Every structure is written in structure tokens, then in C-alpha cells.
Amino acid sequence: MKLFNTLACGLSLVAAVACGGDAACKKECNGGDCATECTKKEYMEKSECKSAAVIDNMMSRRSIRNYKQQAVPREVLNRIMECGINAPNGQNKQSWEVRVVENPELQNEIKALMATVGGERAAGCFYNAPVWVFIARDKGYDFSAYDCGLMAENMMLAANALGVGTVCLGSPVRYILLAEGNEQVLSKLGFSEGYELSLCISMGYPDETPEAKPRDLSKVKFVD
Numbered sequence: 427m428k429l430f431n432t433l434a435c436g437l438s439l440v441a442a443v444a445c446g447g448d449a450a451c452k453k454e455c456n457g458g459d460c461a462t463e464c465t466k467k468e469y470m471e472k473s474e475c476k477s478a479a480v481i482d483n484m485m486s487r488r489s490i491r492n493y494k495q496q497a498v499p500r501e502v503l504n505r506i507m508e509c510g511i512n513a514p515n516g517q518n519k520q521s522w523e524v525r526v527v528e529n530p531e532l533q534n535e536i537k538a539l540m541a542t543v544g545g546e547r548a549a550g551c552f553y554n555a556p557v558w559v560f561i562a563r564d565k566g567y568d569f570s571a572y573d574c575g576l577m578a579e580n581m582m583l584a585a586n587a588l589g590v591g592t593v594c595l596g597s598p599v600r601y602i603l604l605a606e607g608n609e610q611v612l613s614k615l616g617f618s619e620g621y622e623l624s625l626c627i628s629m630g631y632p633d634e635t636p637e638a639k640p641r642d643l644s645k646v647k648f649v650d
């Protein structure tokens with residue numbers, strides 16, 4: 427695993443050096459901040475740089491469990507959602523529905539509901555994130571759980587690229603679905619008939635930079 431990470435980092439580094447700025451462009455920009463912008467633009471225009479940026483985004487995403495108390499602008503959230511629904515999905519059925527909850531009153535109501543099942547621990551399962559995302563799957567489509575998972579990952583990667591932290595959450599789904607008297611919260615979320623809450627995501631600006639957890643590369647085998 428270490429070797430894998432080292433290789434991935436090494437590749438990114440080689441690409442980053444290969445992409446590192448262009449004198450002609452910098453001259454046009456007259457230095458200063460513009461030069462930085464110019465370098466970024468060139469960086470993204472070169473294909474090896476694009477792939478390095480994409481790989482770096484995937485390798486740098488980590489679950490964030492501590493957030494700044496700072497709102498995420500609506501345009502940023504819209505971009506994240508747009509990336510989410512552009513995920514691959516079975517037969518393009520888009521067998522998902524998404525609800526974004528920023529209203530602290532509704533968040534408190536959901537916390538109180540979850541606490542009836544799992545106490546304080548359950549109440550805190552969205553951590554201190556300002557944005558809570560609820561994803562429901564179409565129960566009538568056998569691949570909808572995969573569609574929702576792929577959409578969630580697209581959202582989390584887009585968020586990471588935009589400096590927004592996330593953590594994918596299964597526990598709130600359990601708490602909400604197990605809670606007696608959950609009808610009011612579910613009706614406020616307003617999923618369509620036939621849709622079932624399946625996954626949540628906490629979102630907000632990160633107030634921590636966790637290390638990557640180890641991955642087991644032996645789970646992957648090339649079969650001749």
C-alpha cells in the first residue's frame with residue numbers, strides 16, 4: 427500500500443513538475459496573482475496535468491468529521507449537486523432523490539429524532555457540519571443503491587476539489603428509519619412515493635486534515 431501511495435505521489439509530482447508554469451504565459455500576465463492564475467490555467471490545459479489533478483483529488487479526499495461554522499455558498503453547493511447527478515447510473519434512470527438541509531431548526535428536529543434511538547452519539551452523527559445531504563433510492567429499481575453510491579462519490583469528489591469537506595454517512599439512515607414517529611421528519615424531507623432514505627453526507631469547510639486510513643492492495647488481483 428505504501429508503495430502504491432508512493433508511486434501515485436511520485437507520478438503526481440512528476441506531472442506537477444512537467445506542468446509547472448510557462449514563461450511566455452507568465453510574461454503576458456505581468457507576474458503577480460495573474461501569474462498564479464496563468465500557471466493554473468496551463469496546468470489544466472495539459473492532459474498529463476489534468477490526470478494528475480484528478481488523481482490527486484481522489485487520493486486527497488478524506489472523511490471530515492470536524493467542520494468550520496461557515497456556510498457553503500449556494501453556487502458551490504449547486505456545482506457539487508450538478509457533479510453528483512452526472513454520475514454514471516443504470517440506464518440513466520437517475521434512480522435517486524436528494525434533499526439538502528441547511529436549516530438549523532430542521533437539523534435539530536432530525537437530531538432529536540435520532541437521539542430517541544441512539545442517544546447523544548446518534549444526535550451527533552452528522553458531526554458539526556452545516557450542510558446535511560439526504561439521498562433516497564428508488565425501491566423499484568434493483569441497481570438504485572449503486573446509482574446513489576456513485577452519485578454520492580461524485581458529490582464528495584467535487585466537494586473536495588472545491589475545498590469542501592464531506593463524510594459519507596450510513597448511521598443517520600439507520601437511526602431515522604428505526605425511530606418511532608419518524609413520519610414528520612420524512613415528510614419534511616419530502617421524498618417521492620417509492621423512494622427510501624439510503625445514504626447521507628455531511629458537508630462543510632473542513633476544520634481538520636486527517637491522514638489517509640490504510641488500504642489493502644491485496645484485495646485487488648489481476649487474473650490471467
Ligand SMILES: Cc1cc2nc3c(=O)[nH]c(=O)nc-3n(C[C@H](O)[C@H](O)[C@H](O)COP(=O)(O)O)c2cc1C
Nearest residue numbers: 487488489490491551593594595596597598638639
Ligand atoms: C456506506 C458508507 C457509510 C459510512 N457511514 C459512516 C458513518 O455512519 N459515520 C462515519 O463517521 N463515517 C461513515 N463512513 C465513512 C467511512 O468511515 C470512511 O469512508 C472510511 O473509514 C475511510 O476513510 P476515508 O473516507 O477518510 O478514506 C461511511 C462510509 C461509507 C462509504
